[in-house]
Amino acid sequence: MSQIKRVVIVGGTHGNELTGIYLVKKFERSPDLIQRSSFETLTLIANPKAYAIGRRYTDTDLNRCFLPRDLENPHLSSYEAQRAKVIYQTFGFAGSQQADFVIDLHSSTANMGLSIILGNENLLNIQLAAYLASINPKVRVLYSTTKNQERSHLDSICQFGCTLEVGAVAQGVLDAALFEETEAIIHAILDYLADHNQAKAPLINDTLTAYHNLGTIDYPRNELGEIQAMIHPRLQFRDYQPLHPGEPIFLTFDGQEIPYEGDSIVYPVFINEAAYYEKGIAMCITEKRELEIKIGLKSQESMVNRNDQ
Amino acid sequence: MSQIKRVVIVGGTHGNELTGIYLVKKFERSPDLIQRSSFETLTLIANPKAYAIGRRYTDTDLNRCFLPRDLENPHLSSYEAQRAKVIYQTFGFAGSQQADFVIDLHSSTANMGLSIILGNENLLNIQLAAYLASINPKVRVLYSTTKNQERSHLDSICQFGCTLEVGAVAQGVLDAALFEETEAIIHAILDYLADHNQAKAPLINDTLTAYHNLGTIDYPRNELGEIQAMIHPRLQFRDYQPLHPGEPIFLTFDGQEIPYEGDSIVYPVFINEAAYYEKGIAMCITEKRELEIKIGLKSQESMVNRNDQ
Secondary structure (H helix, E strand, C coil): CCCCCEEEEEECCCCCCHHHHHHHHHHHHCHHHHCECCEEEEEEECCHHHHHHCCCCCCCCHHHCCCHHHHCCCCCCCHHHHHHHHHHHHHCCCCCCCCCEEEEEEECCCCCEEEEEECCCCHHHHHHHHHHHHHCCCEEEEECCCCCCCCCCHHHHCCEEEEEEEECCCCCCCCHHHHHHHHHHHHHHHHHHHHHHCCCCCCCCCEEEEEEEEEEECCCECCCCCECEEECCCCCCCCCCCECCCCEEEEECCCCEEECCCCCCEEEECCCCHHHCCCCCCEEEEEEEEEEEEEECCCCEEEEEEECC | CCCCCEEEEEECCCCCCHHHHHHHHHHHHCHHHHCECCEEEEEEECCHHHHHHCCCCCCCCHHHCCCHHHHCCCCCCCHHHHHHHHHHHHHCCCCCCCCCEEEEEEECCCCCEEEEEECCCCHHHHHHHHHHHHHCCCEEEEECCCCCCCCCCHHHHCCEEEEEEEECCCCCCCCHHHHHHHHHHHHHHHHHHHHHHCCCCCCCCCEEEEEEEEEEECCCECCCCCECEEECCCCCCCCCCCECCCCEEEEECCCCEEECCCCCCEEEECCCCHHHCCCCCCEEEEEEEEEEEEEECCCCEEEEEEECC
């Protein structure tokens, strides 16, 4: 597989997610921590203006600004649209400092644990995710790939990379335990990539549990768009746990339960994420799949058989 | 003691604390819920502009705008300074709808449980707090009184009343369990006041555990004001638990522990409150006191002997 020559670690794509911002600040004070002999590691605070005012964004969500057609559209003039172009022109394909691997650091008010979100099914990404899951049981692997649809997320500027989504932690808050766990994941990724460059990365010849995005569920709303119910207490913080048809997902302000009306077991994530109220998302629902990863020993290339339940 | 003729329930003093805002919305849809025969109950969204933009405030913290000298100062023109004047002129002493009792609904990213914050030591307030603590073990009573200092909080517009501070919950998030627990406290307060008006309020002839504000501790900061450490994982979410001299309170980004340097046991609250980073407050420290409440049976007036440990 391809050699990794440059890695970029991004914090502050959302200005009120402090874990990534303070990790990047730490790495900028102590760059030795993230250097490995076979590649260069750079850092970036993606949305410094949003960080300065303690908000997710100033004009629009930066992490939805990376669609190719938007990056090429000269008429988009919001601060975030311009930042996306600068970031892409720097670290993206054919950028002035083109990166091969991006780690985009996020946090969530949902109980996301240590989530590795993959935007594509490149083998290096899958092998890396399987490795991380093998060394830390808190790691969850979430696919946000969508068939035939381009992605608008920052991590799509590179062929390889992932978004780290850690939680639960409130916006504007540093949680020391999550800070240290996130840092440990970053070091594990860098070490893995260094081993990969020397063709000695630990290859996980096993099955990988991955959660595949199926869609979203919004809050019940009235004609004015006001929400009419809350996440049910029995669902709160139960990200990645099975939700069965008929189980309650919402509780109205008058105490009425609203059940999940799907016809199969799903695994909700991003349950009660503060930033998603305005997006019309109460939770994302996923299905759980076991990926069987087979290693061709000679070539060190992998085959992935998807066992779509 | 005085009769209560008008109660005002306030939500949205901070625009991103949704519990109180959605409770007030509920009461405005169903005003019967909060009516009692011997007094009138009104509701207020205190900072609608901040709620509309999903922020704590627009210009400045409304809950620090109620100092008498600021309410009388015609030169203060921020949105919140003007709102404070309108609120005071409506519900404050000699206001057009002068209230006798205010319930100001707040939430915190700290693990405040169900905190009753008292701004003064009026007997009705103390008896009510003792009653609430007696019916719900999650209730904590916190005194934010400061000797010889006027208070700037909204709940100071009335002689009687309190701030309800519930948590932990992220800003911009509704937690259904906390919503229902907060509503139960409000109903208990209204029922208590109705009984009080008929001189049959349950009087708690016992000791009341109360936490008295001693001051605040800021994060370690560099010369630019940037924080240099996080709340220590062992202190996170341990509001109202004893903190001993020498126990760690901060963890630097490089993993160094910073101990509490006081010389006596204290009880921190508001630990890692998101809104307090900008105020220079990592936590408030309190001391725990037992108040002995003695009831004079004939007059139904109480005497409070403070047993300041």
